[in-house]
Amino acid sequence: xxxxxxxxxxxxxxxxxxxxxxxxxxxxxxxxxxxxxxxxxxxxxxxxxxxxxxxxxxxxxxxxxxxxxxxxxxxxxxxxxxxxxxxxxxxxxxxxxxxxxxxxxxxxxxxxxxxxxxxxxxxxxxxxxxxxxxxxxxxxxxxxxxxxxxxxxxxxxxxxxxxxxxxxxxxxxxxxxxxxxxxxxxxxxxxxxxxxxxxxxxxxxxxxxxxxxxxxxxxxxxxxxxxxxxxxxxxxxxxxxxxxxxxxxxxxxxxxxxxxxxxxxxxxxxxxxxxxxxxxxxxxxxxxxxxxxxx
Amino acid sequence: xxxxxxxxxxxxxxxxxxxxxxxxxxxxxxxxxxxxxxxxxxxxxxxxxxxxxxxxxxxxxxxxxxxxxxxxxxxxxxxxxxxxxxxxxxxxxxxxxxxxxxxxxxxxxxxxxxxxxxxxxxxxxxxxxxxxxxxxxxxxxxxxxxxxxxxxxxxxxxxxxxxxxxxxxxxxxxxxxxxxxxxxxxxxxxxxxxxxxxxxxxxxxxxxxxxxxxxxxxxxxxxxxxxxxxxxxxxxxxxxxxxxxxxxxxxxxxxxxxxxxxxxxxxxxxxxxxxxxxxxxxxxxxxxxxxxxxxxxxxxxxxxxxxxxxxxxxxxxxxxxxxxxxxxxxxxxxxxxxxxxxxxxxxxxxxxxxxxxxxxxxxxxxxxxxxxxxxxxxxxxxxxxxxxxxxxxxxxxxxxxxxxxxxxxxxxxxxxxxxxxxx
Numbered sequence: 001x002x003x004x005x006x007x008x009x010x011x012x013x014x015x016x017x018x019x020x021x022x023x024x025x026x027x028x029x030x031x032x033x034x035x036x037x038x039x040x041x042x043x044x045x046x047x048x049x050x051x052x053x054x055x056x057x058x059x060x061x062x063x064x065x066x067x068x069x070x071x072x073x074x075x076x077x078x079x080x081x082x083x084x085x086x087x088x089x090x091x092x093x094x095x096x097x098x099x100x101x102x103x104x105x106x107x108x109x110x111x112x113x114x115x116x117x118x119x120x121x122x123x124x125x126x127x128x129x130x131x132x133x134x135x136x137x138x139x140x141x142x143x144x145x146x147x148x149x150x151x152x153x154x155x156x157x158x159x160x161x162x163x164x165x166x167x168x169x170x171x172x173x174x175x176x177x178x179x180x181x182x183x184x185x186x187x188x189x190x191x192x193x194x195x196x197x198x199x200x201x202x203x204x205x206x207x208x209x210x211x212x213x214x215x216x217x218x219x220x221x222x223x224x225x226x227x228x229x230x231x232x233x234x235x236x237x238x239x240x241x242x243x244x245x246x247x248x249x250x251x252x253x254x255x256x257x258x259x260x261x262x263x264x265x266x267x268x269x270x271x272x273x274x275x276x277x278x279x280x281x282x283x284x285x286x287x288x289x290x291x292x293x294x295x
Numbered sequence: 296x297x298x299x300x301x302x303x304x305x306x307x308x309x310x311x312x313x314x315x316x317x318x319x320x321x322x323x324x325x326x327x328x329x330x331x332x333x334x335x336x337x338x339x340x341x342x343x344x345x346x347x348x349x350x351x352x353x354x355x356x357x358x359x360x361x362x363x364x365x366x367x368x369x370x371x372x373x374x375x376x377x378x379x380x381x382x383x384x385x386x387x388x389x390x391x392x393x394x395x396x397x398x399x400x401x402x403x404x405x406x407x408x409x410x411x412x413x414x415x416x417x418x419x420x421x422x423x424x425x426x427x428x429x430x431x432x433x434x435x436x437x438x439x440x441x442x443x444x445x446x447x448x449x450x451x452x453x454x455x456x457x458x459x460x461x462x463x464x465x466x467x468x469x470x471x472x473x474x475x476x477x478x479x480x481x482x483x484x485x486x487x488x489x490x491x492x493x494x495x496x497x498x499x500x501x502x503x504x505x506x507x508x509x510x511x512x513x514x515x516x517x518x519x520x521x522x523x524x525x526x527x528x529x530x531x532x533x534x535x536x537x538x539x540x541x542x543x544x545x546x547x548x549x550x551x552x553x554x555x556x557x558x559x560x561x562x563x564x565x566x567x568x569x570x571x572x573x574x575x576x577x578x579x580x581x582x583x584x585x586x587x588x589x590x591x592x593x594x595x596x597x598x599x600x601x602x603x604x605x606x607x608x609x610x611x612x613x614x615x616x617x618x619x620x621x622x623x624x625x626x627x628x629x630x631x632x633x634x635x636x637x638x639x640x641x642x643x644x645x646x647x648x649x650x651x652x653x654x655x656x657x658x659x660x661x662x663x664x665x666x667x668x669x670x671x672x673x674x675x676x677x678x679x680x681x682x683x684x685x686x687x688x689x690x691x692x693x694x695x696x697x698x699x700x701x702x703x704x705x706x707x708x709x710x711x712x713x714x715x716x717x718x
Contacts, residue, residue, distance in 0.1 A: 046395060047373070049395050049396065132549055133549060148481075150545055154691075154694055243492070243683065258367055259366075259683065260680040260683070261391065261680075
């Protein structure tokens, strides 16, 4: 399948000329930094003096540095909770909002608002909700006769942070799924109704299979976001000097580079993060060929 | 075509005029960067204005950023080889920059001004002195003292802390001042609020007072796990987990910045930088020296912020002139009026400028007297990473998730590994 018009003659030059600013930015900014990171990951560099060859030292440290291993564990745990959470919750919200109800636009706007609000501001509000002695959540629990819970203490912090991150991502997922839902032809539902299918059967036999492309796409995007998650986690769990009760890999990269003069080590950590994400993408695309249904 | 020609002419004229202005003879412009709250910019600008009035040939551009962004910005500018000509330095981080060849040796300039350092408190110079001279100058210093809420002591009918207080006095007072007023199991008022992550506010004082060391003299061995240091740790641990008179970080975190300032803690140990914030509170408060340990020792921590000049500076002479001005009586007086720190010049510190500051009516002399039993916060290469290893490593203890001794056993080798890496 081909789209649009083919550029002819001199138009070709204009095409490249007009694309040049973006292309140059992409080549230098994105590919350039990826290559620089790869190169730096084999160096010992403190930013201020000349880098020198470190061989595989930075990569060996990935397996021996306990602080990094802890943060890697946190990132994996976070992703394992966050990705299914986002997909399931935003799918449910999208299905609920894909019907004719009063104030539909208002609801859709409300669910989308977190995506366009500053993460720092919303995280401050979540701090007010989660506070142990001062928070709204524990006040409600207290009114109901329960014991206060320390939501941001080390044992509960992961769960609390995952909830906030899922909440913040519902809007984006909802948009993707709403687009997918609108593309499902009405006739399928009408025909199945005639055959006596109920709502639940329709959801699992028609909606879910035909939404698999959207589910696939949303899982992919959420996984990338999960491995890069930083802002809410930082605001909710930060302690002194960049420490956190849920330190994820991005924390570790930032601290090694900017606080510990260890740009080589930080680059190796960034490369490992990228390799994990790429490996997961490979797995997803393999699963896509087996399970995703395209009409 | 005509349009294109016009554009080319326009661009060319802009580029040429930019080149031209660089060569013009006129006042030299230097840049100065410091960390601080936004309101501190006005004070620095005032100092700069005074300086410019006295040196019409030098213009200074001031930039003030918050602590975290300051260091990020500074490192980025250095990596681009365009560092500010003069910038603020925190003594413990000094060697991280000096050892990487970023700082200008100020010794030749000091030699041209004999007697210039005579009026300084000697301990403040100690941090910046290296075998081949000074690569930085202290601009102020901070001794850690005990701040107490007079209203809370009055209400409990207790005597205020004195210069003869021991750590046991501190502990029993903190215990009495920790109050759960409505008996619901949640404490409303804490005896002592402090930050135990960094060494400066509490734990280095305790270890030194008990007679221990934090790090070996050659900065190769971490000594916070020695038996005598463990006694000091145990004391703080008991105050938090037996008496519950120090709130743990999870509890204090939800009150935001400072529990003493918020009026929910009766005492805190902190430096003079907290004074402007505390000057705005409703309750009455004052300061006392840090207490004496059960072993009879008393040590508090002193740290010094300073000025350094970039080695890459195009205008080192002008940079030095600005530093010199900030260290003169006029400059130090202006800085003292900020209320954040103690001037390094004895003549200013021991004058009404410091002792009778208008901002608050407290016993400022305590800050100066504390110098007698103070020790410099350690200055060595790799300080930030080392202190993070200890701060992060000990955090589970203060969060109530780990026991003291096994945690120390695992933290010390980690910290030592960092010292080895930074040799």
